[in-house]
Amino acid sequence: MNTYFIKTFGCQANKSDSERIEGDYQARGYRPVRSWKKADEIVVNTCAVRQRAEDRAKGFLLNVVKHFEQIGALRPKVILTGCMTHHGKEKLFKMLPMVDEILPVGEVGFNSKVVRKDKLHGWVPISTGCNSFCTFCIVPYSRGREKSRSMKDILSEVQKLAQEGYKEVTLLGMNVNSWGLEKVGVGFRKLLMDKDRKFIRDDLPTNQSQYLKAKGIPPFVRLLKKISQIEGIEKIRFITSNPWDFHDELIDEIARNTKIDRFIHLPVQSGSNKVLKLMNRGYTREDYLYLIKKLRKKVVNVVLGTDIIVGFPGETEADFRKTVDLAKEVNWKVAFVAQYSPRPGTAAWRIYNDEVSPLEKKRRWQILDDLINKPHLDDRKYLVK
Ligand code: SF4
Numbered sequence: 001m002n003t004y005f006i007k008t009f010g011c012q013a014n015k016s017d018s019e020r021i022e023g024d025y026q027a028r029g030y031r032p033v034r035s036w037k038k039a040d041e042i043v044v045n046t047c048a049v050r051q052r053a054e055d056r057a058k059g060f061l062l063n064v065v066k067h068f069e070q071i072g073a074l075r076p077k078v079i080l081t082g083c084m085t086h087h088g089k090e091k092l093f094k095m096l097p098m099v100d101e102i103l104p105v106g107e108v109g110f111n112s113k114v115v116r117k118d119k120l121h122g123w124v125p126i127s128t129g130c131n132s133f134c135t136f137c138i139v140p141y142s143r144g145r146e147k148s149r150s151m152k153d154i155l156s157e158v159q160k161l162a163q164e165g166y167k168e169v170t171l172l173g174m175n176v177n178s179w180g181l182e183k184v185g186v187g188f189r190k191l192l193m194d195k196d197r198k199f200i201r202d203d204l205p206t207n208q209s210q211y212l213k214a215k216g217i218p219p220f221v222r223l224l225k226k227i228s229q230i231e232g233i234e235k236i237r238f239i240t241s242n243p244w245d246f247h248d249e250l251i252d253e254i255a256r257n258t259k260i261d262r263f264i265h266l267p268v269q270s271g272s273n274k275v276l277k278l279m280n281r282g283y284t285r286e287d288y289l290y291l292i293k294k295l296r297k298k299v300v301n302v303v304l305g306t307d308i309i310v311g312f313p314g315e316t317e318a319d320f321r322k323t324v325d326l327a328k329e330v331n332w333k334v335a336f337v338a339q340y341s342p343r344p345g346t347a348a349w350r351i352y353n354d355e356v357s358p359l360e361k362k363r364r365w366q367i368l369d370d371l372i373n374k375p376h377l378d379d380r381k382y383l384v385k
Helices: 012-027 051-070 083-087 089-095 151-163 209-213 219-228 248-256 273-278 285-298 317-330 347-351 358-373
Strands: 003-008 041-046 077-082 121-125 168-172 235-239 263-265 303-310 334-339
Touching (some): 041 051, 041 083, 083 089, 121 151, 151 168, 151 219, 219 235, 285 317
Parallel strands (some): 003 041, 168 235
């Protein structure tokens, strides 16, 4: 019987894709092995969110080559998938000559058989791709435009999980709150800059509620309501949310639906309006604070997490200080703080200069990481009430 090994880098979406790739292998009669040294086929599910993530995948592949050269054996077939596939086949085969086959992320699919690692909690992808085009992000290029999975498919996967004894589900998507919006004709935010770096659609609202009100209950809220009716499911989580799509109806649903987890991950990326605009995030610091206020007012015991990028092109010390002030004001429980690294193919890579030095990025990262992620700061009072 042929054997396989899957090496996964990056975010939860990749881990969930790997569970489905694994299901596909087993459906074809392959057997998993614990070590890649024993596999006939190795799948490397890559991440391209930062250069370091790509370097780790390259390092792993080099180790594979080295090992099989040293023992003088034929190396296994190597299949590469994940966000690095945005480089395109031609470039990838040149960059990584040990790769035999490329599996585009879009071809992993939602409905394949799933081999889950966990027995109580299941990851359920509800959408893939993204239409937001934040200037630093590779996702709209690597995973393509946003595609929502059908309500029917999602509900049937959750029902199956419940029948198998799963109690918790996490709904996964790059921007879960805009699930189903392509069907009602909203939620598409085009890249806002033209080639002269001018913002061409400065007039967009910072929240979609006003559009959605005219259309009835937002699709994502409908989905949450349906999932919470499934017997056996006790806890529902979702990641990730873009503040731009975090509408009032969703806040109300979280407030009244006790099955929805009280931890909300709401990436802010920066506390400076200038930087937020350069990032094409579609909201301001004030919008974000207003959203947090509403959440804290309506959702009892809500706990907040965030993502922040430091050292984005154009981020001055004064801009960085605005993020520090925002951190003190919001008091996130946890933050994934990243040092900006330009991703080839993105708008930021094309248009901006990566001008903040690595040392300075590290300094800013340290300040925010200490401030937000160190436990002794837990007892600070919430300043936004
Ligand atoms: S919302 Fe922005 S950061 Fe998130 S996946 Fe889409 S483009 Fe990337």
